[in-house]
Amino acid sequence: MPITYLPLEHHVVRYVPWSRLRKDEDDNVIGVLGAAFKLRAQEDYLSATWAEFFQGTRADCIFSAIKAIRASSFSVTPRSGFAIGNVGRVKDACLADKQRHRIRIIHEPEDDNKAHSALRGWPRDNDPLLDLLAEDMWSETVLNKDVPHSNP
Amino acid sequence: MPYKRPPITEAIIELQFARPSDQSTIEKAARRIREEYTFEDPDSAVNLSFDASTNKTEVQTAWMGTRLSSSDRADILIFRTTAFVCSRLAPYGGWEAFRPRAAHAWDVWKRAAGPTPLARIGVRYINRIDVPLAGNVLIDVDHYLNLSTRSPEALGEPMTAYTMQIVRPLGADDCHLILTSGTVASPLIGFASFALDLDIFRATNLPMRDDELWALIDRIRGHKNRVFESCVTDRARALFDQ
Amino acid sequence: MSAVQIPRAVRADHAHLGRAVIQKPSAGVSGISKEIADRLKRFAEPSPTFLGSRNVSPPKSLEEQLYDGLAAFKVTTATIAMHLEREWRSRLFLQLDSLLALDDWDVEDPPPSTGSFSTFLRMLILLRPARRPGLGATNDGILIATWTSDDDRLTIDCLDKDIARWHLAVTIEGERERAAGITPLLRLNEVLLPYGPQRWFEHAHYVSSP
Numbered sequence: 001m002p003i004t005y006l007p008l009e010h011h012v013v014r015y016v017p018w019s020r021l022r023k024d025e026d027d028n029v030i031g032v033l034g035a036a037f038k039l040r041a042q043e044d045y046l047s048a049t050w051a052e053f054f055q056g057t058r059a060d061c062i063f064s065a066i067k068a069i070r071a072s073s074f075s076v077t078p079r080s081g082f083a084i085g086n087v088g089r090v091k092d093a094c095l096a097d098k099q100r101h102r103i104r105i106i107h108e109p110e111d112d113n114k115a116h117s118a119l120r121g122w123p124r125d126n127d128p129l130l131d132l133l134a135e136d137m138w139s140e141t142v143l144n145k146d147v148p149h150s151n152p
Numbered sequence: 153m154p155y156k157r158p159p160i161t162e163a164i165i166e167l168q169f170a171r172p173s174d175q176s177t178i179e180k181a182a183r184r185i186r187e188e189y190t191f192e193d194p195d196s197a198v199n200l201s202f203d204a205s206t207n208k209t210e211v212q213t214a215w216m217g218t219r220l221s222s223s224d225r226a227d228i229l230i231f232r233t234t235a236f237v238c239s240r241l242a243p244y245g246g247w248e249a250f251r252p253r254a255a256h257a258w259d260v261w262k263r264a265a266g267p268t269p270l271a272r273i274g275v276r277y278i279n280r281i282d283v284p285l286a287g288n289v290l291i292d293v294d295h296y297l298n299l300s301t302r303s304p305e306a307l308g309e310p311m312t313a314y315t316m317q318i319v320r321p322l323g324a325d326d327c328h329l330i331l332t333s334g335t336v337a338s339p340l341i342g343f344a345s346f347a348l349d350l351d352i353f354r355a356t357n358l359p360m361r362d363d364e365l366w367a368l369i370d371r372i373r374g375h376k377n378r379v380f381e382s383c384v385t386d387r388a389r390a391l392f393d394q
Numbered sequence: 395m396s397a398v399q400i401p402r403a404v405r406a407d408h409a410h411l412g413r414a415v416i417q418k419p420s421a422g423v424s425g426i427s428k429e430i431a432d433r434l435k436r437f438a439e440p441s442p443t444f445l446g447s448r449n450v451s452p453p454k455s456l457e458e459q460l461y462d463g464l465a466a467f468k469v470t471t472a473t474i475a476m477h478l479e480r481e482w483r484s485r486l487f488l489q490l491d492s493l494l495a496l497d498d499w500d501v502e503d504p505p506p507s508t509g510s511f512s513t514f515l516r517m518l519i520l521l522r523p524a525r526r527p528g529l530g531a532t533n534d535g536i537l538i539a540t541w542t543s544d545d546d547r548l549t550i551d552c553l554d555k556d557i558a559r560w561h562l563a564v565t566i567e568g569e570r571e572r573a574a575g576i577t578p579l580l581r582l583n584e585v586l587l588p589y590g591p592q593r594w595f596e597h598a599h600y601v602s603s604p
Binding site for chain 1: 485489492493495497498499500501502503525526527528529530531532533534538540542547549551559561563572574
């Protein structure tokens with residue numbers, strides 16, 4: 001089966017639980033923590049959803065990606081969020097790091113999410129890089145509570 | 153005058169029963185006061201016993217009572233089969249807040265359990281004196297506490313820890329004092345910490361009437377204050393007022 | 395003079411903080427040595443408040459784990475609560491309630507460990523920030539403290555035994571600087587000093603988000 005790499009100009013949407021949203025002291029969400037992009041011990045790749053797998057405007061694509069995540073086996077909690085990152089910028093940032101991570105962002109559809117993508121070669125122990133991604137290349141945040149459950 | 157930062161880590165009023173109470177009474181009392189506390193949890197003891205013949209350790213759990221806590225877990229009320237325990241953890245809010253809560257809880261207990269003969273009345277305040285090290289590694293306990301720990305100068309090096317306990321009649325109200333003091337591993341970085349644990353109790357001629365009981369508890373609290381003030385130095389007091 | 399030499403503890407074991415320092419002597423066989431052993435044991439006994447426990451077996455459900463974790467955090471905070479402003483502490487507890495709310499907790503995550511929380515508390519007493527941090531948690535049980543002032547970000551992962559894993563991004567004289575490290579709490583003030591930590595810790599530099 002051919003490997004589909006996500007185009008550089010496309011976007012990935014990653015689910016971010018409440019505990020990994022960056023907040024101020026009054027629990028106002030102000031972004032994403034680097035920890036949102038950290039692999040679990042048993043994970044080989046980072047999971048995300050390909051926004052442009054869906055059709056329509058940018059907003060339509062992101063909404064559809066979020067809808068796909070919600071419909072998947074993921075338990076999307078009320079105060080969680082979604083981080084949107086540009087494929088090319090994420091790859092460039094990983095390569096520009098002194099550890100020169102060559103990551104591959106591959107479309108790997110799953111039964112419960114046809115737009116699922118895997119970020120392979122993802123750094124396992126580079127917190128400063130993850131923090132940079134959270135601050136810049138993968139920082140656009142949409143809160144779950146702000147996304148309607150049906151088409152706007 | 154109350155201190156700005158009293159060094160109290162725990163204040164306890166414990167009334168030990170002359171006869172054990174039963175679970176249904178405890179549950180009845182807990183139900184009646186439940187809405188005044190956020191959390192209710194069982195209070196259990198764990199006993200480990202080793203059977204040499206089978207080489208196995210047996211874990212036995214015994215339900216002891218019910219524990220009620222405020223949302224910040226600082227106000228605690230425990231109805232046990234053997235005792236009534238009302239506690240306040242830090243930050244201590246003063247006798248004016250602690251005592252009425254305890255008296256009210258006791259009133260609820262009495263309405264559920266009926267007359268409850270007591271075996272021991274205790275008021276215990278556990279203090280921790282946190283001394284900033286400010287670059288020092290040698291702290292003179294005498295600068296903060298009027299309790300002496302002496303060892304021969306000939307031993308040379310200073311001690312690195314101490315624990316002491318004094319038990320003596322208080323000379324008032326048929327009460328006894330258990331005073332325990334010692335070094336504790338400081339929860340603060342850059343500090344040395346010393347415990348001053350004052351437990352004043354009475355185990356004889358215990359009042360049956362609640363007005364007499366709480367008048368005695370008020371007097372015990374006064375004794376405790378007197379003992380505390382006699383144990384700490386002005387240098388320690390300065391720490392409590394920072 | 396009753397001088398006590400305070401040992402320099404590089405990494406504190408949270409389980410022993412606030413507890414009596416009792417040295418167990420060499421084994422004895424006489425009645426006196428047994429009596430001394432019993433007395434030493436009693437010194438280490440919990441007060442009547444903590445004589446019993448809620449659970450005698452490890453909590454099974456996530457709800458139980460979060461419940462027990464939050465209770466333990468609040469009781470642990472009580473050990474140093476006399477050093478915190480009351481309002482500050484109350485609001486911190488609201489943040490903890492929010493962070494560990496079952497409805498929003500990722501089911502695959504363990505709750506933050508008590509060791510991590512102990513490091514967090516000791517860090518707060520050491521840094522004495524006027525502003526409380528934002529709170530988060532890693533997927534492996536580490537509490538995260540964050541401060542953000544405009545684009546300047548400080549993130550501290552509170553590891554067990556007084557270790558802080560920190561990273562920051564600041565703009566100083568128009569230049570963007572980033573730094574990261576793993577540092578014992580004892581040195582944290584020193585490593586943050588070049589980056590002007592008052593930008594995060596003091597209210598004057600903070601602009602509220604809408």
